Amino acid sequence: MDAVLKSLPIRSSSDLKRPTQAEVEAAIRTLLLWTGDNPEREGLLDTPMRVAKAYKEMFDGYNKDPAEELGRTFEEVEGYKDMVIERDILFHSHCEHHMVPIIGRAHVGYLPEGRVVGLSKLARVVDIFAHRLQTQEAMTAQVANTIQDILKPKGVAVIVEAEHMCMAMRGIRKQGATTLTSTFTGVFADSPEDQIRFMTLLRTSTKA
């Protein structure tokens, strides 16, 4: 549990009182009134309950510890010394400013140092951080730094590209604009050559 709390972007659990289901549903009912709709009409009667359930699922990253996902490692495959890259990891997150979706993909690579991790675990780490309120910069750094700290490879490279619905659906209303962020740790941090190789491999495709 301590490890979970350490990885959370919040102060400390003692500062926070988790609301009851009834309190959450009342808050959602207030939001329904804020839209101008009538929470008593038939179609909206169960909406507070459904939204509370949906929030539990969309924000389940607060209850998960990325260290657990990265804890099970395998000995490096003999003879393989190069980068391991999992690209096009699709994710959904929510921006911490407006609580509306961020939709994008993450590309995660690392240079193994003795141990490798199951490929799905890289995507799980992305999802854990995506399922919290985020800025794209923070999420990118959290994914890279967590893999670096727990797996301790020679280096980690993470690139995230995403569309922020708060820029598409409201405010400036620029549909299709995407934000690119990157974090390079370990040997990647000081090696433009490795960063370029990572980006070159990301663009490499054997698909027709």
Ligand SMILES: Nc1nc2c(ncn2[C@@H]2O[C@H](COP(=O)(O)OP(=O)(O)OP(=O)(O)O)[C@@H](O)[C@H]2O)c(=O)[nH]1
């Ligand atoms: N750096 C960064 N900014 C973000 C991210 N998600 C949303 N934002 C921006 O956060 C800013 C919040 O700006 P504010 O002026 O406080 O809020 P606002 O009046 O709703 O801003 P507008 O979106 O310009 O209408 C906006 O410029 C958003 O585009 C993110 O992941 N990273």
Ligand SMILES: [Zn+2]
């Ligand atoms: Zn936003």
